[in-house]
Amino acid sequence: MTQLVSDEELTPALEIKALVERSRAAQAQIENYTQEQVDALIRAMVWAVAKPGVAEKIAQFTVDETQLGNYDGKFLKISRKTRATLMDIIDDKSVGILEEDKERNIIKIAKPVGVIGALAPSTNPEATPVIKAIHAVKGRNSIIVAPHPRAKLTNKMICDLMREAIVAMGAPADLVIGIDTPSLEKTNELMKQCDRILATGGGAMVTAAYSSGTPALGVGVGNAVITVDETADLDDAAEKIRISKTLDLAASCSSDNSVVLVDKIYDQMVSKLEGKGGYVVNAAEKDKLQHTIWHDGHLNTAIVAQPATKIAEMAGIDLPEGKTFFIVPETGYGPDHPFSGEKLSVVMALYRVKDIDEAILKTNQIQSYQGQGHSCGIYSNSDENILKLANATKTSRVMVNQPQAASNSGNLWNGMRQTFSLGCGSWGGNGTNNNISWRDLINETWVSKPLAVTKVIPSDEDLFGKDIIEKFAKAG
Structure with missing residues (x-):
């Protein structure tokens, strides 16, 4: 039975x-x-x-x-x-x-x-x-x-x-x-x-x-780093950073975790971010925030994707009315500087650098800690700076003049494939960058049929080049 x-x-x-x-x-x-x-x-x-x-x-x-x-x-x-x-x-x-x-x-x-x-x-x-x-x-x-x-x-x-x-x-x-x-x-x-x-x-x-x-x-860990250079439209950049940082209260791993500002536009850009609802914390508030976001080195899940008002209340910070995300001045990166990592909250680290070259260095340093291979972004009207950053960073996606969280997984204003699964390549321990x-x-x-004309291996001189042949002939 x-x-x-x-x-x-x-x-x-x-x-x-x-x-x-x-x-x-x-x-x-x-x-x-x-x-x-x-x-x-x-x-x-x-x-x-x-x-x-x-x-x-x-x-x-x-x-x-x-x-x-x-x-x-x-x-x-x-x-x-x-x-x-x-x-x-x-x-x-x-x-x-x-x-x-x-x-x-x-x-x-x-x-x-x-x-x-x-x-x-x-x-x-x-x-x-x-x-x-x-x-x-x-x-x-x-x-x-x-x-x-x-x-x-x-x-x-x-x-x-x-x-x-x-x-x-x-x-x-x-x-x-x-x-x-x-x-x-x-x-x-x-x-x-x-x-x-x-x-x-x-x-x-x-x-x-x-x-x-x-x-x-x-997919790999997200920890998007966003650069704003001296050629950027600062009003546009500030609004799009706000959109990305607060979309679904930063539930996305693509939310802006660090923003890197070049020296020439630093003060002006910070002012514009404040005008969009950003709140720059002081040293004492930074310490309170750090002890609220991390417990024993681990992200406190109680702050994930929560409103700024709730996080402020938990941290004992008097948040002014109308402020929707935190801006935390930072200089370092790595475990001793946890704000350089992924936060899954309406909190972003802020870095000041001399120029695009230092911005690239800072991006690679931050993402060597967390987020390597995932994505970074740049607000710029200089193709030279955009391609310089794209060539020098270990990243699968560089979003240009777009809100990162709403864009790198595809949106109507770009040609990226629509998905919620972002491969990070070997940098992020993944098998694909897609x-x-x-x-x-x-x-x-794959169905393979014979070619109409069989390929012929060219002469050694054509295949290897005369210089290579002569170089190794002399080496004996």
Whole structure:
């Protein structure tokens, strides 16, 4: 006689095994979908969560559950970011032949990976599951989303809405599955049992993803450093820094963590930042703020994505009315200067440098501590300075005259791929520099046909050059 096992009695391994089996069965049903069927699915998935009335409900629910960020930021992400991501990929060809390289006589064919295991952070739990899900389904994959426990109800709401939309389109609901009662053990099991991991979250979780034995796409630590040079439009720069620093109360890892001002415009720019709601702390307030933001060397989660007024109250700082972010003068970097690191709060470090060369040096010093490979930015009207910074920094993205947090993952005013997963290359311990999209979630078969004319290896003189040949001939 077969003994029935309740959900409560399932081990994490068995529970995830059952979810993966369901997910794999659903994926098999769309493996041969046409491009039109795939695109109809992802349109329906986004509409289900972003349509008027629903987006507002999700935004408020997310704030209520997580107590992170604010309604305006959450609404922008679920309503606008999801639409922008859909727009970004909807016309991409992701089924069948992707490319034909006539010169090399190679055809590239898209194939699904299978089951994507996705990690969703508590700081962006509203749009992350949607964006990861449509990238997965665009590649004819299924997806299982492991949320942060702090956002499990938000994740369930969003996944359920997408599942209903998928069923309405005649496809299996299990193309999208959320883990309703998340735990570290279940997340680790998902990473072991899925076909590819898409990890967005804390450093420990990304490290675990890379250690799982499953091919993983992870992201590095964010700690964006923004330079303002003497050629910049200072009013524009101040407003965009404000936007980036306060968007969703700095829940994004792309929020401006340090701003570097060249000497010529330092005083003027500080005044403009103050006019935009920045509050420059004095030495005593800096000490109070430091002891509030970090406890025993670790970021105090109670300050993450909270209003400036709440942080000021916790720190015992008398914050003037109308001030929405803190500006902390700093000179050093590294563990002894924690303000040089990622803060996930409406707090930014401020540095004064002589010129663009010192700004580049300071950027590299700060990001050698945290954030190397992620992103930096510059407000400048000098192409020479922009390219000098881009060439000399160890970064995957340089955002020019744009609010960092709203831009480096793609926005309507730039050509960056829309995503919430930012690869940081070898600098950040990642396998890719990409703004990760559906193209990273497929396999590609290369079909190679013989060339019309076989290639011929040129003469040694043409291939190596006369100088090289003579140099080594003399060396004997």
